[in-house]
Amino acid sequence: MADLLNALAVAGKSALGFQAIFFALLAIGINVQFGYAGLLNFGQIAFAMLGGFGIAISVSKWGLPFWVGVLVGLAAAVVLALLLGLPTLRLRADYLAIATIATAEGLRLLFRSVSATPVTNGTRGLSAFNTDFIALAPWNTSQRYSILGTSWSGGELWVALVGWILVILGSLLVFALMRSPWGRVLKSIREDEDAVRALGKNVYVYKMQALVLGGIFGALGGMVYAVGTGSAVPDQYQNANTFLAYAALILGGAARVLGPVIGSMILLFILQFADTGLRLLISNGIIPEDLLSSTDVAQIRFVLVGLGLMLLLIFRPQGIFGDRREVMLDAR
Amino acid sequence: MTHAGNRARRHGRRAGTPVVVRLLLVLTFGLGLAALTPGIASAEGEQVAGTLQTSRSGPIEGIGVTVTTTAGEDVDEVETDEDGRWAVDLPGAGQYTVSIDADDLPDGVELAGEASRTVTVDDGRRQAVIIGLEDGSRGSGGGNIQAVQLLVDGIRFGLLIAMAAVGLSLIFGTTGLTNFAHGELVTIGAVAGWYINVSGGVNLIVATVLAMVVGAAVGALNELALWRPLRRRGTGLIAALVVSIGLSLLLRYLIQIVYGGRSSPYQGFSGGRAVDYGPFTMTNADLASVIISIVVLVLVAVMLQRTKIGKAMRAVSDNRDLAASSGIDVNRVILVVWMMGGALAALGGVLLGLSDQVQWDMGFRLLLLMFAGVTLGGLGTAYGALVGSLIVGVFVQMSTLVIPNDVKYVGGLLLLIVILVIRPQGILGSRARIG
Numbered sequence: 006m007a008d009l010l011n012a013l014a015v016a017g018k019s020a021l022g023f024q025a026i027f028f029a030l031l032a033i034g035i036n037v038q039f040g041y042a043g044l045l046n047f048g049q050i051a052f053a054m055l056g057g058f059g060i061a062i063s064v065s066k067w068g069l070p071f072w073v074g075v076l077v078g079l080a081a082a083v084v085l086a087l088l089l090g091l092p093t094l095r096l097r098a099d100y101l102a103i104a105t106i107a108t109a110e111g112l113r114l115l116f117r118s119v120s121a122t123p124v125t126n127g128t129r130g131l132s133a134f135n136t137d138f139i140a141l142a143p144w145n146t147s148q149r150y151s152i153l154g155t156s157w158s159g160g161e162l163w164v165a166l167v168g169w170i171l172v173i174l175g176s177l178l179v180f181a182l183m184r185s186p187w188g189r190v191l192k193s194i195r196e197d198e199d200a201v202r203a204l205g206k207n208v209y210v211y212k213m214q215a216l217v218l219g220g221i222f223g224a225l226g227g228m229v230y231a232v233g234t235g236s237a238v239p240d241q242y243q244n245a246n247t248f249l250a251y252a253a254l255i256l257g258g259a260a261r262v263l264g265p266v267i268g269s270m271i272l273l274f275i276l277q278f279a280d281t282g283l284r285l286l287i288s289n290g291i292i293p294e295d296l297l298s299s300t301d302v303a304q305i306r307f308v309l310v311g312l313g314l315m316l317l318l319i320f321r322p323q324g325i326f327g328d329r330r331e332v333m334l335d336a337r
Numbered sequence: 338m339t340h341a342g343n344r345a346r347r348h349g350r351r352a353g354t355p356v357v358v359r360l361l362l363v364l365t366f367g368l369g370l371a372a373l374t375p376g377i378a379s380a381e382g383e384q385v386a387g388t389l390q391t392s393r394s395g396p397i398e399g400i401g402v403t404v405t406t407t408a409g410e411d412v413d414e415v416e417t418d419e420d421g422r423w424a425v426d427l428p429g430a431g432q433y434t435v436s437i438d439a440d441d442l443p444d445g446v447e448l449a450g451e452a453s454r455t456v457t458v459d460d461g462r463r464q465a466v467i468i469g470l471e472d473g474s475r476g477s478g479g480g481n482i483q484a485v486q487l488l489v490d491g492i493r494f495g496l497l498i499a500m501a502a503v504g505l506s507l508i509f510g511t512t513g514l515t516n517f518a519h520g521e522l523v524t525i526g527a528v529a530g531w532y533i534n535v536s537g538g539v540n541l542i543v544a545t546v547l548a549m550v551v552g553a554a555v556g557a558l559n560e561l562a563l564w565r566p567l568r569r570r571g572t573g574l575i576a577a578l579v580v581s582i583g584l585s586l587l588l589r590y591l592i593q594i595v596y597g598g599r600s601s602p603y604q605g606f607s608g609g610r611a612v613d614y615g616p617f618t619m620t621n622a623d624l625a626s627v628i629i630s631i632v633v634l635v636l637v638a639v640m641l642q643r644t645k646i647g648k649a650m651r652a653v654s655d656n657r658d659l660a661a662s663s664g665i666d667v668n669r670v671i672l673v674v675w676m677m678g679g680a681l682a683a684l685g686g687v688l689l690g691l692s693d694q695v696q697w698d699m700g701f702r703l704l705l706l707m708f709a710g711v712t713l714g715g716l717g718t719a720y721g722a723l724v725g726s727l728i729v730g731v732f733v734q735m736s737t738l739v740i741p742n743d744v745k746y747v748g749g750l751l752l753l754i755v756i757l758v759i760r761p762q763g764i765l766g767s768r769a770r771i772g
Contacts, residue, residue, distance in 0.1 A: 045575065047582070092758035098575060099515040100761065103708045104754055106517075110705055111750035118744045248582055255579070297594070304590040311587030318580045319567065 008285055010154070016278035018155040023233030025273040026168035027053070030226030031250035032257070032265030033175050034219035039251075040259035041183060042215035043195035045102035048089075048109030049250055052220040053227025054242035055081040058116065060228055061237035062124060064134035071137040075228060082224035086217040094212045109244045117239035130238030138232055139163060161233070168229045172266055175222055180262045182218075191215055192260075245307055252314045258327030268324065276306045383458045385435055386424035387466040389417050396421030397446065397470075401438035406431065407455065430460045437468055446470055485616040487734045493623055493692075495710075495730020496630035501685035501700075502707040502722040503637060504556070504678020510654030510717035511671050514564065515578050518585040519682060520704030521592070522559075526552040526683020527690040527699060528596050534603050541606050545687045549680040556679020559584075560672050585701070593697040600694040603687075626688045633684065634723060637677075641719055646673055654717060706733065706746065709753035715763030724764055729753075 019025065031049050038044040059078020063069040069077070089108060093101040116125045125131065139146050139160045146159035157165075182188045190211055193201045202208050231237045249272065250265075257268025283302045286292045297305075323329045385404060390396040397417060404412040404425045412433065413425045427433060436453030448470060458464040505519045530548035533539050539547070563584070567577055611618040641647040649670045652660040661667045682700075689699055706729055714725025729749050736748035756763065 043575075045578070089754075092754060092761070096757065096761050099578060100712070100757060102515065102578065103712060104757055107705045107708065107750040107753050110702075111747040115744055115747050118741065118747075120741045120744060245586060248586055251579065251582070301594045304594050307586050307590040308594070311583045311585070311590065314583030315580050315587065318576050318583065319570075319572065322576055 012278055012281040012285060014154040015281050016274045017153070018157070019277040020270045020274040021165060021169075022161065022273075023164045023168055023229055025269050026165065026172055027226045027230040027233070028246075028250050028253050028269035028273065029172050029266045030168075030175065030222050030229060031247070032254040032269055033172070033179060034222030034226070035247075035250055035254050036219075036259060036261075036265045037179060037182075037215050037222065038219035040254065040261075040264070041188065041195060042191045042212055043098065044094075044212060044216060044219075045098050046105050046216065046219060047102045047247055048105030048107075048244065049219070049223045050227075050242050050244050050247045051105070051109035051112045052082045052085060052223030053230065053246075054109075054112060054116065054239070055085055056224030056227030057231030057237045057242070058125060058131070058227075059224070060231055061131040061134045064137070065131045066124060071134070074134070078224050078228055079221055082220045083217055086220035087213070090213045090216045094209055094216070106244065106247075109242075109247065113239050113242055113244070116242075125237075125239065128238070128240065130236055130241075132236040134237070135232045135235050160235075164229065164233045168233070171225055171229065175225070176262050176266060183262070187211075187214075245310075248314065249307075249310055252310045252317070254324075255314065255317050255322070256324050258324035260328070260331045261324075261326045264324060264326050267326070271325075272310075276309065279309060280306060383427040383430055383460070384424055384463045385427060385433060385456060385458060385466050386422070386463060387435075387468065388421045389423070389437070389468065389470065390421040397443060400441045403436050403438070405434050405436075407434060427458060430458050430462075432457050435466045435468070442470070482616055484735065484738060486618070487737060488731060489617045489619060490623075491731030491734030492727065493619075493627050493630075493730075494734055495727035496627060496634065497685050497688050498703065498706050498710050498730050499634060499723045499726035500630055500688075501682045501703060502710050502726045503634070503719055504674070504681050505707055506711045506714070506717060506722035507650060507654065507674045507719055508671075508678055509711070510719070511650065511657070511667075511674050512564065512568070513574050514581065515574075517578065517581045517704070518559075518588060519678070519707065520700035520702075521585055521588040522552060522555060522679050522682035523686040523689065523700035523703055524589070524592055524697065525555055525686070525700075526679075527686030527695045528592055528697075529683065530687040531596075531601065531603060531690065531695045534605070535601070541603055544603075545684065548683045548687050552683025552686075553676040553680040556675040556677075556682075557672060559679070560675040564675075565668065565671075589698060589701055596695075596697050598697060600696040602694045603691060606691070622691050626691060629684070629688065633681070637681070638720070638723075646670065650674055651719070654719075702746070705753075706730075706749050709749050709756075711763075712753055712761075713756050713763055715765040718763075718765045721763055721765035 031053060034052070035046060035049055038046045056078040059081050060071065060074035063074030063077045064071055085108070089101070089104055093104045115121055117128045119127060121127065142159060142163035144159055144162070146163060148159050150157050150159065150162060183192070190201060190206055194206075194208055194211055198208055201211075227242070230241070234241070250269070253268035253272040254265045255268070256272055257266065258264035280302055283292070283297070283305060284299055287294065287297060287299050287302070317324060323331070387402075388396065389400055396419065398419050398421065400417045400423075401414060402417065402423045402425070403414045404427070406412060412427060415423050415425055417423045425435075432455060434453055434455045439448050439452045442448070448468070452468070454466055454468055456464050456466055501519070501523050504522070505516060508514055508516050508519070526548045529551040530541075530544050533547050534541050534544035537544070563580075564577070567580065572580070606622055611620050612624075639647075641651060649660070649665045650673070652663075652665060653667055653670045657667060660670075685703075686700060689703065693699065707726065710726030710729040711722045712725065713728055714721025714723065729752065732752055733745050733749040737745050740748055
C-alpha cells in the first residue's frame with residue numbers, strides 16, 4: 006500500500022514537472038497545426054531541439070546572455086518552419102508529414118555528428134547554460150522542498166512554475182486566436198480548403214502562419230526541457246517524442262484549447278505510474294524477470310503510447326474533450 | 338530520452354563492424370596505417386615497433402626510421418624490411434620520439450599527418466607506433482576510383498531501398514495509406530531471419546526464405562486485422578496515418594524489448610573479405626545482395642507487367658473505383674499487395690542485415706530513405722519507387738565524396754526536400770495526386 010501511494014506520488018510529480026510542460030507545449034503547437042489547421046507536422050521535436058540548442062549554443066559556446074539564447078532559439082524555429090512550409094504547404098497533407106519527419110531525424114543526426122561537434126559537442130551535448138535562469142528564482146534553489154509526499158529541488162520548482170505560466174499564456178493566446186477571424190479561417194481550411202480559397206483567402210499564408218506559430222510553441226517546449234534537465238543532448242530529441250506529444254493531444258482532445266494540456270498531464274501520469282508500477286512488480290517477483298526485465302521498462306512506455314495512439318484514433322478520435330465532427334479529417 | 342544511452346552504446350559498437358572498418362580504411366579514405374604487429378619481440382626489454390604500409394602500395398620497404406629520446410639523443414636508426422616492418426630496442430622505459438624519413442616514401446604515398454610521433458613506453462612493454470600514411474586515393478588523384486566504388490556501393494544500397502519501397506508505394510497506390518509502419522516490416526524480416534539463422538541454426542538462404550514468409554504473413558495480418566476493418570469503418574486517411582505511426586512505435590519498441598538494443602550479424606556466410614574487381618572492391622555477400630535484388634526486382638516488374646494479378650494491382654493503383662467496377666476484387670488485390678510488400682521488405686531487411694548487421698531500428702532509419710525514394714519516383718507508382726530509390730541510394734553513398742560519412746543520411750533527406758520544391762509529383766508520378 007505504501008508502495009502504491011509512493012508510485013502515485015511519483016506519477017503525480019511527473020504530471021506537474023517540466024517533462025509534462027515540455028509535452029504540453031509541444032502538443033499546444035501541434036494542436037494549432039494539426040487540430041485547428043489540419044497540418045501534419047511529424048517533426049515537432051526538431052523545433053524543440055532548435056529551441057533547446059538555441060539557448061545551449063548561445064550561452065555555452067558563444068557566451069551570450071540567456072535571454073538572447075531564447076531569442077536565437079525562437080528565430081531558428083521560425084526559420085525552420087518557413088523552410089519546411091515553403092515547399093510542402095501547397096501539396097497534399099502527407100507530403101508535409103514526410104518532409105517534417107525526415108527533417109527531424111536529419112537534424113538530430115546532424116547535431117550528433119562528428120562534424121557538428123565544435124558547435125553542439127556531438128553525442129555528449131552541452132550543459133551548464135541554465136545558471137542565469139535558475140539564479141532568478143525568488144527562493145533558495147539549492148534546497149529541496151517537500152510537496153504532497155514528493156521532493157522537489159528549488160530549481161525544479163522554479164522551472165515548473167515558469168513553465169506552467171508559459172503553458173497558461175500559450176493556452177490563452179490560442180484561445181484568443183481561435184475566437185478571432187484568423188482562427189475561424191484556419192478551422193475552415195481544415196474543413197474545406199477549396200471553399201476557403203473560393204472566398205478569396207490566401208490559404209498558403211494562413212497555413213504558413215499556423216506552422217510558424219506551432220513551431221514557436223515547440224521551441225519553447227524544447228527550452229523548458231533543456232533548462233529543466235540542465236543539458237542539451239541531441240539524442241534526448243528522439244522523434245518518438247513527437248508522437249508522445251501527438252498521443253497527449255489526441256488523448257486530451259484535438260482542436261480544444263485545454264486538450265493538449267490536460268492530455269500531457271494525464272499521459273505523463275499514466276506513463277510514470279506504469280513505469281514505477283512495472284519496476285515494482287518486477288522487483289517483487291510478481292512479473293518474472295525473464296518475461297520482462299527492468300531494463301525493458303523504459304521501452305514499455307513507447308509500446309503503451311503506440312498502442313494507445315492506435316486505440317484512441319480507432320475508437321475515440323476526439324479524445325476526452327474533443328468533438329468527433331472536428332477530428333474526422335481526410336487527406337484527399 | 339530514456340533510451341539515449343542505448344543509442345550511444347549501439348553506435349559505439351557499430352563503429353567496430355567490418356563494414357565500417359572497410360568503408361573507412363580501405364575504400365573511402367585509402368589511408369594506410371602502420372599497423373600493430375603481434376609480439377615477435379626477441380628482446381625482453383622495451384621496444385618500439387610498427388609496420389609501414391598502405392592499402393594500395395602494400396608494405397613499404399627501405400624507409401629510414403629514427404628513434405630518439407625526448408631530450409634529443411639518438412637511440413637507433415633502422416630501415417623497414419620487405420614486409421614494411423621495423424623494430425627498435427630501447428635502453429629503458431620512458432618517452433621516445435619515432436620519426437620516419439618522408440623523402441624516402443615511394444611516389445603516390447604521403448604522410449597523413451606528422452612524420453614523427455612521441456610515445457610513452459612502459460617497463461618491459463613492446464610499444465606499437467602508428468604513423469598515418471595516405472596513398473592518394475582520398476585526394477584528387479584517386480577521385481575517380483573512389484567515385485566508382487561509391488557508385489557501386491550506392492547501387493547496392495539503392496536496390497535494397499527499392500525492394501523495401503516497392504511495397505510501400507503499392508500500398509499507397511492501392512489504399513491511399515502512407516504507411517509509417519513499413520520500416521518495421523523491414524526490421525521484422527531481418528530479426529526473424531536472425532532468429533531462424535542464428536538461434537535456430539538454419540542455413541542463411543533457407544532462413545531468408547522463411548523470413549520472407551514471415552514478412553508476407555505479417556503483411557497479411559496488417560491488412561486483415563487492422564487496415565481492412567478500418568477501411569470498412571470509413572476511417573479518414575489522416576487518422577489512418579496516425580494509426581500507422583502508433584503501430585510503428587508499438588512494433589519498434591516491442592522488437593527492442595524482444596531482440597534488445599544490440600546489433601549482431603548473421604552466421605554462416607563467407608562474405609567478409611572484399612574481392613578486387615579493378616576499379617572497385619566488393620564482398621561476396623554484397624555481390625549476392627546486388628544479384629538477388631536485381632533478380633527479385635525484375636521478377637516484380639514482370640509480374641506487374643504480365644500477370645493478371647499484376648495488371649490488377651496497377652489498375653487498382655491507377656483508379657480504384659474504375660477497377661472495382663470492371664470486376665476486379667479490390668480487397669483481394671490489396672491483400673496480395675500487402676503480402677508482397679511484406680515479403681519484399683523482409684528480404685530487404687535480411688540483405689541490409691547482411692551488410693550492416695541486425696538492429697532493432699534499422700527499418701525505421703531506412704523508412705525515411707524509402708520515403709525519399711518513393712517521393713522522388715512518384716508516390717503510388719511501382720516503377721517510380723524503383724527508380725527513385727536507386728537514385729537516393731547512389732546519391733547517399735556518393736555524397737560522402739563531399740560530406741562526412743556520419744551525416745550522409747542527412748544528404749538523402751535534404752534531397753527529399755529539394756524534390757518537393759522542384760517536382761513534387763516525382764519523376765514518374767502524375768500531377769493529379771499531389772494537390
